[in-house]
Amino acid sequence: MQPASSHGTPALRTRSRRLLARQGLLDKLAGPGDRRCVVLQAPAGFGKSALLLSWQRELVSADTDIAWVRLANLAGGDLHFMAALMAALGDIDAAITRHAVAHARPDADAIERLVIALVRGIAARGRKLVLIVDDVHCAQSGNVLHALQLLVEYAPPNLLCVFASQDELPMTLAHAPASKAVLELRNDDLRFSLPESIAYLGMRLPDLDARAAAAIHRLTEGWPALLRLASVDVRRRRGVHSPLALGVPDPEPFAAYFHAHVFPRLSATQLRLLTCCAAPTRFSAALCADLAGESFTPAMCASLLEPLTREGLLSEAPQAPATGGERWWHLHPLLCSVLLSHFAAWPEAERLKLHATACQSFAVRGMHHQAVRHALAAGNCETAARLAEHGAVTLFVKGRLAEMIALVRQLDACTIGDNVHLGLWMAWVELADYRLDDCARSIERLRATPGRLDPAMRYRLTLLGCLLAIRSDDNDAVSRLLPELLAPPAAADDFALAGRRNVLTWLYLHTGDFEQARRIQRDDPLPLVDGEPVIGTLFGSLVGQCLVGLSFAIEGQIHRAERVYRQVLREAQERGAHCAEAARLTAQLLVEVLYEQHGPLVATRFIQEQLGTPDGLIPDTTLRMILVSNRAQQAAGRWPEALAHLADLTQADGLLQRFHMDRALACVLLEQLRIQLKSSDADAARATLRKMEALQARRPDAEASSILRRVADVGERARIHLAMHDGELPLALAKIETLLRRYEQRGQVGIVAALLLQAAEVERRLGHTEASKTRVCAALRLGHRLGLMQTLLNAHDDALPLIRTAAAIPKLDPVLAFFIERIEALAQSQHDEQTEPPPTQRFRDDRRLTRLLTLREAEIAELLQQSLPNKKIALTLGLSLDTVKWHLKNIYMKLDAHGRRAVAARMRHELELEHDESGSGK
Structure with a gap:
């Protein structure tokens, strides 16, 4: 081996690498001047050597001497190590090793005598010297470890020892006396943060967008070697979308790495247990014992699995409900994908048996989603249907609507068969997936079989019909269901009754009876489920208060609407993830307030930074965000982009046409007509008006339809603009x-x-x-x-x-004069900002995206996990302190994390739920 010095790089220099400067870690390595030892301990592929290479550059620039010894390159034995050590130090200054050579005698104290001579030589030189010993886990002799320990204990003030190892170092080495401070960097310290992953992937893949980079980061969990392999796979495909960029685990690019660097470090029993546990998305020691067979106990499995968390192969998952406080883990996503390919090679009978065992174990624990998934994997559709039906009722009456939808989403038409109860729950899934036509057909079929639905299920069907009408922006359909809605059966569950309250509020505010809409929320008793108030879900009291705010906004009372929205949002953030739907709806409604007070550019920036995806939870918010986003383009003078955005929305396969949102479509067409007139394209404006008239003529009974009346009014507003244009x-x-x-x-x-x-x-x-x-x-x-x-x-x-x-x-009136000044200031601020507006948002149909953190929130969550205070997070990302606090509230709310340490676990839990649902939706 040719050792390195301050004038060279170790054997790694023969490979050209593009290294990411990880400034946070480099600052830690720089550390205080009295530090004597640095330990980097992590499995292969966590970037220990790459980090040391980056640090070496800074040390060289600071005129610091560096000696580097790699034990992996030595043949073994005490003499080889001491020779390499002396060669590396002698390359810096021959005087350091001169006395060591003179005192070399083969006796029991030879190692200590040599170390003493070396540290005297280093001290005499006086310059700062960093000794890097890489691959310490390759040390084959206790004398080598003893020599390293002595180097730390006897180190003069100008010597810093740095040890990199894949394995745990002896405690006497890793914990030197308190006066000689030790810095330890382990797996979690060496993982790439989200900003680092995005920067690294951007360096290697300049065309990769930030969303795809964030998806790859989540799959690799910041494991540097896996990030590198992922970048190679994306580049290799040359324009063909890699599954990794979509957040889908693909074992092929990573199998060789795990086989070469991870599996050899596991016992055969550990590998077997991990393969068993790859099938469920989470597992406990007891569940692992069930899957592994009779010869395993939970205690035995725990003892075998626990060490693997230190290897970065397992992560602790949040406790599942009703599981008696069991400790749960999940596998690294890419390791899991590789192990699943192993599992797929097992004999079919063995795989089916494992799935059946998992189904039974999860069912006993009340984990409905997992139980159904494994019943389907075991080929037992009857069991899956029975478990899904029972679980759906249990989750619905407890107000856990999102979990119910995720549960039923796993079933296919064959499994559902002619089970009308499952048919009803599937209709809820169709509504959640915005398959509105399918949902309408399902409701029609179920209404044709009244005798097969018990009263409670039939009332849930009525409620579903109302929600379909609301999502379709069809208030007349809600009115037709009003008699059924007002007459719940005695068997109606509390959660359905809570939904009734909000549906009535919606109906009254859209029929113009604003006071009645507000009276329902103010005077009706707060809905309860199991004695607890329903607060945060779609049917909860916070969403009801959102609708009260909306009633003020429709009236035009923006000040009063804002006060309601701010109060609801504050309470939703304080209550955490269970109020995420209410918080999101409130934030969407706040867009209109920001638009009125600060203009479209500020409001659109809010959509991007605070909401992530601009798809509305109700038609009103969808329309408002479409118009606000488009007017940001107009405010910047980007008329072609604004027109293209609106043209996309008005196409036959566009969002508004597909979901029959005629009122919103009419308003979008009006916006399009106004831009065309401003662009002096009167012919195009008249063609747009004809589209509006065709929209109105879809049904001849415009007078009987509140939506069509409103469409007609929008048409009249368009005609006013044309008449003014034509003189x-x-x-x-x-x-x-x-x-x-x-x-x-x-x-x-x-x-x-x-x-x-x-x-x-x-x-x-x-x-x-x-x-x-x-x-x-x-x-x-x-x-x-x-x-x-x-x-x-x-x-x-x-x-x-x-x-x-x-x-x-x-x-x-001075009040009006001052109001005019404020309007002028608002117009001027938009003029000043229009040079580079935020891009127009495209409206996605995937409702499940709303459960993810925004990219900015994910960045802050990553920095928060590094224990950075809010001020440093703000400086790192170039944000104000108030903006960071706002994002932190959203993060805590969405992840139900009431402290910084809980964020990592909650993020993993959210991603696990997303994985479950995406898998069941295939």
Whole structure:
């Protein structure tokens, strides 16, 4: 071996590497000046040598001497080690080893005598020297370990010993006297954080987007060697999407690594146990014993599995409910994929037996999802159906709707057969998956068999029909179900009754009876399940309060809506993950508040950073986020992009058309028409109007349909814009007057404010100056009372100059004058920000994405796990301290983690649930 010194690199220098500067770890290695020892202890592939190479660069730049010895390159034996050590030190300065050579005598004290001579030579040189001994686990002699221990104990102040090993070092070596401080870096310290993984993958794969990099990070869990192999696999495919970039484990790129570096370190029994435990997504020692066979006990399995957590092969999972406090683990995702390929090679009878055993074990523990999954894997569809039906009822009545949907999502049509109860639960899954047509057909089939559903199940069917109508934005369908909704049977469960309360609120706020909608939430008793209030789910009281806020927003009372939203969001964050749906809905509704107060650019940034995915939980939030996101493009003058975004949404296979969201579709078409007119493309605008008229003509009974009436009103607003563009000012004014009366009767005064400004512009063009000023003042008073600024700015293209004319009115009310200044400031801020707006969000249909942390939240969670305080997290990511605190609240809420240490476990649990559901949905 040719040892390294401060003038060279070890044998690793023959391989060209692109090393990621891991500044956090490098800062730890730099450490205090009185440190005497650094220990890097982790399995192969955790980047120990790469980290030391990066550190070596900094040490060389700081004019520090470096000696590097790799025990893996030695033939073995005491003499070989001491010769390599002396050669490495002699390469720095021959004076260091001169006395050691003179005192070399083969006796019992030879090792100690040589070490003493070396440390005297290092001390005499005086310069800082770092001695790196790599692959210490390869030491074949106790004398070698003794020599390393003596080097630490006798080290002069200018010597720092660094040891890298795959195995645990002897305690006497790893824990030197307190006066000679020791830094230990292990698996969790050496894993790449999410930002580091993204940076590393970006360095190797410049075209890889951050979402794909984050998916690969989660699969590899930051294991450096696995990250490198993943990058090789993505590059090898040359444009063909790698499953890894989609978060799907693929064993092929990693099998050779695990076979070469991981499996040889395991006993045959450990490997067998891990293979048994690869089939379930989580396991305990007792479950492992069940799967392994009669000769194994839980205690035996625990003793064999526990050491593997230190190897990075197992991670502790959150306790499963109703399991008596058992300790649970899950396998590293990529190791699990490799072991599953081993398991697939077992004889079929043995595999089926293991799945059947797992099914029984999970069923006893009340873990419904896992029990059904293994029943299906065992080929026992009858057992799967029975367990799913029982589990679905249990989860539903306890208010655990998301878990119920995940449970039933595993079943296929063959397993469900003609079981009407399972058919009902599958219809809930279809609704959750936004398969609205399938859900409607399922409800129709179930309603055709009334005698086969007991009263409680039938009431759940009624509730499902109401939710389908809400998601389809069909309030008339909800009205038709109102008699059934108001007459629950005695057998109706508490959770269904809780849902009834929120459905009624929804219906009343969309029929314009805002006070009745609010009265239901204010006066009706709080719904209870098992004596506990239903708070955080879709049917809970917090979502009910969200709807109260929405009733104010529809009226145009943005100030009051905001107060409700802020209060709900604060409570939801305090209560944790069980209120995630309420918190998400509230945040979506807050988008409108931000839009009114700060404009579309700020609101769109909020969608991206706080919500992650911009798909709304209800049609109202979907529409608001579509328009806000699009207006961010308009505010930046990116008209082609804005039009392309809207064109995508209005296609036959677009989101709005597929889900029959006619009201939202009409509003999007109106937005498209306005951009076309602003671009002086009147022909395209008229073609858009014809699409709106065709939308209205889908059914002839527009007067009988509240949705179609609203579609017709949106069409009239489009005609007003066209009339103003064409100079048909009296016609435009007449249409505005008609719509003003209509919206005032409905109490939708937010739209009234915009219409008043449009009327003022028409009056100005007609030369009616005083009438125009009167209309402007009326719009400003209404806007000020309701908290509307962006709505006034967006009323028409010349809204801002028109608003400014009011400022010149003699003795203008100071309140209105100040309100005008605020509107002008808002317009100026948008002008200042428009150089680089956030990109338009594309609206995904995958509802399950909403359960993941946003990329920014994941970055903060990774830094939080490194014990960084909030201020350092803010500095690292370039955020304000308040923004970091906001994200932390979201992280704790989504993961139900009430402390920093709980975040890692909760993140793993969330990913496990996602894996379960994606697997069952195939």
